[in-house]
Amino acid sequence: MSTQYVDNFADDIGPIKILHIYKPKSQLRGIVVVDNLAMGPAAIGGCRMAPDVSTREVFRLARAMTLKNAVNGLPYGGGKSAIVGDPKSDLKETWMREFARAIRDLKEYIPGPDMGTDEQCMAWVHEEAGRAVGLPYSKGGLPLDELGATGFGVAVASDAASEWMQLPLENARVVIQGFGNVGRAAATCLLERGVHVIAVNDSDGGLHNPDGLNIPELFRWVQTRNLNRATHLGEPMERDRVLEIESDIFVPAARPDVFTEANQHLLKTRLVLEGANIPITHEAARVLHDRGIMVIPDIIANSGGVICAAAEYEGKTEDQAFDAIRKSVYRNTTALLKRVRERKQYPHDAALQMAREVLSKKMGLYAST
Structure with a gap:
């Protein structure tokens, strides 16, 4: 070896x-x-x-x-x-x-x-x-974080997934793990679709309100103070407790490997939109799928950021960038869900195959030059 x-x-x-x-x-x-x-x-x-x-x-x-x-x-x-x-x-x-x-x-x-x-x-x-x-x-x-490009893409993925899953976004309960740039933007865009964000966390702790958190007020609060001290907005909780809050939609928007085979049983939701990169191991994602939880993988759900970055590098406008995000994320989410349904594939396997089909053609051309 x-x-x-x-x-x-x-x-x-x-x-x-x-x-x-x-x-x-x-x-x-x-x-x-x-x-x-x-x-x-x-x-x-x-x-x-x-x-x-x-x-x-x-x-x-x-x-x-x-x-x-x-x-x-x-x-x-x-x-x-x-x-x-x-x-x-x-x-x-x-x-x-x-x-x-x-x-x-x-x-x-x-x-x-x-x-x-x-x-x-x-x-x-x-x-x-x-x-x-x-x-x-x-x-x-085009400042990705200020514009909320990645979070916007996460919300677009929710549009496509809600149609396929017959999961109405209006009044859907959403939990966001990681209330940083991506999590905040996702919260804003999902609120526009009528959801209730019932729990969020950051590195210091979490906050839960089953009736829905006042996200605009929470934005103002965390500018200068710890999230889990906003007791007037919700019930403070330990950071990782957010992983156990029952929801309709869960958005991991922080570090890698939040869910593994060892702790995936804690997740009680219907739809996962991977706002972070590699937040769930592929093994855990397969178990989640077998449990009836649909996962939209990171390379599709959170691609808004890199689409915006590419648009910036090519000298395109903000409107052009967001139009590209809307079209690409919606198209890919729909294509993914179609493969999952028709080919009986796990979502991460389907997304990997979609990417490899493009990449293998390019690598063949690349290798011959």
Whole structure:
């Protein structure tokens, strides 16, 4: 058996490059994975910042981007990066700028915002490396988090799924795990469809109101105070208690592997819209499906962010970006559900097959050039 490091990750798709960055003075620790470039000459993928992020996690996220870009027909490969550190650190700007300088010549990777980073971070990256997506308006960009592009796509997926499942969105009970940029945008867009968001959480704790949380007021509250101290809006609870609240729709919008085979039995819902990347292991997703819970996988449900990023990079307008999100996410969600019903496939297997069908054709062309 080979003991080469890359063999821990390598398969028939990639990755084609794994880069580690270290700066002793600032203690910057960075990871970049370019997984596959069959769809285009450069890979688009977010740069996250977290103290416990690992190379394996970045690889898995880069693979998700490869598949996501393929299933959406975007002319970009899949990549991802991470900075190992606390996003609340005073060194954040230093780390971002040093990271950007380190990848300046890695032209095949285009970074964007992700968990722990935002449009200001991408402005710093662009100043140092000359490229980034998810830039502020002042830099000519389409700020993904401010626009709520990923959350908007999650809501579009709910439109398609509700029709197929005969699950009315009006008065549907929604639980959102992760009340960050994606979770907040998803909450806003789903509220427009008449749902009741009954529980949310973040890293500090959770909040539950069976009659529906006042989301606009909660937005204002969390700007300066902890979410689980908003006792006038709902009942505080421990962070992971949100995984057990019964709902009609559950939106995981935080870290990977929230549900595994070991804890999937806690989830009591009808529909899962994966707002985060790789929030449920494939094994757990299969068990959930067998239990009658429909899961719309990440590469379809949360693709609004990268569609918007691609539109920005190509100089398109906000309206064009959101029109592309609406069409692509609705089309792919419908196609997925049709395969699940007609071919008796598990949702994650169907989504993977949809992406691989596109990717394999491109890889054949790519390999022959």
